[in-house]
Amino acid sequence: MIKLLTKYIINFIVLIFVQVFILNNFQFGGFINPYIYVLFILILPFETPKWFLLIIAFLLGFSIDIFSHTPGMHSSATVFMAFSRVQMLKTLSPRDGYETETTPSIKDYGGKWFLKYTIVLVFIHHIFLFYIEVFSFSDFFITFFRATISTLFSVALIMVIQFFYKK
Amino acid sequence: MKNLLKFILRIHFFLLFVIIEVFSISILINHNNFQRISYLRFVNNSSGEIYERINNFRLYFSLKDENEMLIKENVRLKNILQTTYRSDDVFFRSINDSIKNQKYYYTSARVINNTINKQHNFITLDKGSNDGIRVEMAVVSKDGVVGIVKAVSKNYSTVISVINKDLRISARHKKSGYFGSAYWNGGKYNKAVLSDIPLHAQISIGDTIVTSGYSTIFPTDFPIGYVSAYRKKGGSFYEIDINLSADFKKLTVVNVVENLMRKEKIALENELKNNTND
Secondary structure, eight states: OHHHHHHHHHHHHHHHHHHHHTGGGOOBTTTBOOOOTTHHHHTSOTTSOHHHHHHHHHHHHHHHHHHHTOTTHHHHHHHHHHHHHHHHHHHHOOTTOOOTTOOSSHHHHOHHHHHHHHHHHHHHHHHHHHHHHHTSSTTHHHHHHHHHHHHHHHHHHHHHHHHHHHO | OHHHHHHHHHTHHHHHHHHHHHHHHHHHHHHOHHHHHHHHHHHHHHHHHHHHHHHHHHHHHTHHHHHHHHHHHHHHHHHHSTTTSSOSOOOEEEEEETTTTEEEEEEEEEEEEEOOSSSEEEEEESOOGGGTOOTTOEEEOSSSEEEEEEEEOSSOEEEEEEEETTOEEEEEETTTOOEEEEEOOSSOTTEEEEEEEETTSOOOTTOEEEEOSTTSSSOTTOEEEEEEEEEEETTTEEEEEEEESSOGGGOOEEEEEEETTHHHHHHHHHHHHHHHHO
């Protein structure tokens, strides 16, 4: 249990570090901006209390906000994603439920399942984030396009990282 | 209460989500300039629109009052219009004669009826007792004597014109100072006659004839006309033809003159008469 907690704390710190100091500093083609820190929410154990999920999502988002000087933007998007995760897990659950001692990961549930899970949640997060950044529905399609492209990049990066975990 | 707690417990996840989300977005709006401005613009736009609609709706209820107000306003403005006014150039002016200690009070009035082709010509003015016009006030134009007020109603007054055979005015030959009586002989509208000037008076054509001031009606030395011709009549007097200085054919605005000392003078003279009779 302590080991698990340490692992997640390290995950938390490393993801924020990577996001803030590496990914935020380069943008592909001007408007592609991958956010991989949401991976932390994705891989939290199934048994995580729902209220704790929201709070940890807020803390994660707020940490990113503090470093990128956008208070509230990432926190709201991440909380929204955490809220969606509960429903998403319900929808994607296998016929006989999730087994104990497993986490939502490629290692336990396979690449296809994880890809579906990741794409949907990351897309939800990105859509929310990009629209709240623009803060209007004018230029709806431009924002939508940016969110979609960024989602593809984020998902790709998250899958790569997951493959590392697998080993 | 128990049920409420149960309910809150059941939806605690959603409730927490909403709370955190609202909190995040409030932070976002309060600490990010761009989002704050967008938010305020949105709020202003929508609240402005709602207020406008409510206001538009409310205007219907006040339409009746509004109409009444407009009608009143219209009436008020129409009353101000010059054409509605019976006379817009109403003014009064006072003349203080410091030497004779006599005060004349001028009122302007409009000529609304005027005849010149009869033997007994009258002028009607658009001022009456309401405007302070009384019987036996003098009427003058800017050029000369016009007549004497004969009768007044509330808003109108009739003036016996100088060119009326019944009117006699106490007049004076200005240069010599001799006085006589001026009257109209029923001839041309711009001619009059001055009689009773003694033969030893030096008369020449063009001399000014003015009011004598003895009658208490006309102010002293107000022009009546100019000498056009003179002849002897009846042995010791001249009969002088006068060109009237006031043009009776185009009278429009005249002044009605009130002699404020008139009553005093008449009272004094009557007293004298009564005393002599006794």
